[in-house]
Amino acid sequence: MGVLLAPSLLAADHARFGEQAQAALATGEHWLHVDVMDGRFVPNLTFGAEVVRALKPLCPEAVFDVHLMVVEPERYIEPFVAAGAHAITVHQEATPHLQRTLAAIREAGCLAGVALNPATPPETLRYVLGDLDLVLVMTVNPGFGGQAFLPSAARKVGELAQLRTEAGASFKISVDGSVNVKTAAGLARDGADVLVAGSAIFNHPEGVAAGVAALREVLGP
Numbered sequence: 001m002g003v004l005l006a007p008s009l010l011a012a013d014h015a016r017f018g019e020q021a022q023a024a025l026a027t028g029e030h031w032l033h034v035d036v037m038d039g040r041f042v043p044n045l046t047f048g049a050e051v052v053r054a055l056k057p058l059c060p061e062a063v064f065d066v067h068l069m070v071v072e073p074e075r076y077i078e079p080f081v082a083a084g085a086h087a088i089t090v091h092q093e094a095t096p097h098l099q100r101t102l103a104a105i106r107e108a109g110c111l112a113g114v115a116l117n118p119a120t121p122p123e124t125l126r127y128v129l130g131d132l133d134l135v136l137v138m139t140v141n142p143g144f145g146g147q148a149f150l151p152s153a154a155r156k157v158g159e160l161a162q163l164r165t166e167a168g169a170s171f172k173i174s175v176d177g178s179v180n181v182k183t184a185a186g187l188a189r190d191g192a193d194v195l196v197a198g199s200a201i202f203n204h205p206e207g208v209a210a211g212v213a214a215l216r217e218v219l220g221p
């Protein structure tokens, strides 16, 4: 299976979410990445489950990939499931009860993901590998779009691919932060299954379709 692209709505025009989400899906991509920030876990605020609920009828084919950058993420599983999320990712650093939280996400019928801040080692997931469907490697510090890529954090992609093989696990490896035409191909070669891209898609000077096409071109067939 080829690499999936997950356009990140954080970089979309917030006054035209529906239109921009539809433009991203019209390119043939299916995932939509939804960045939820609470002003506590990260120094920025975005939106909540109502955005997924509102987009759902406009984008019935979308896979809503929710990235919770919030403290106490377990409190938000139910509202996002009810709104129509398909994948819910919590931060390893945000909950002391990671296994329970992942189990609750799966129990609710969603893919269960864990995000790793740049300083968090993949080994911290060793004892929850069987509870995971997705690991989100942050290649910037979470909180903002348009930041500089951290190559040290990207090294985790290959390490996770190795850990996955050794453990006989099957989680997807997703990468989030400064995914663009310079970084995408290397990340895919290292083992990324999903590439989250905000600025590279929604801030492309020729529009959303051109942003997706440029990434697809460097990724190859």
Ligand SMILES: O=C(CO)[C@@H](O)[C@H](O)COP(=O)(O)O
Binding pocket: 008, 009, 010, 011, 033, 035, 067, 140, 141, 142, 143, 144, 145, 146, 147, 176, 177, 178, 179, 196, 197, 198, 199, 200
């Ligand atoms: O989770 C985050 C930021 O915290 C991301 O999903 C950003 O939306 C990525 O934006 P770009 O780096 O692609 O502009």
Ligand SMILES: [Fe+2]
Binding pocket: 008, 033, 034, 035, 067, 176, 196
């Ligand atoms: Fe994100």
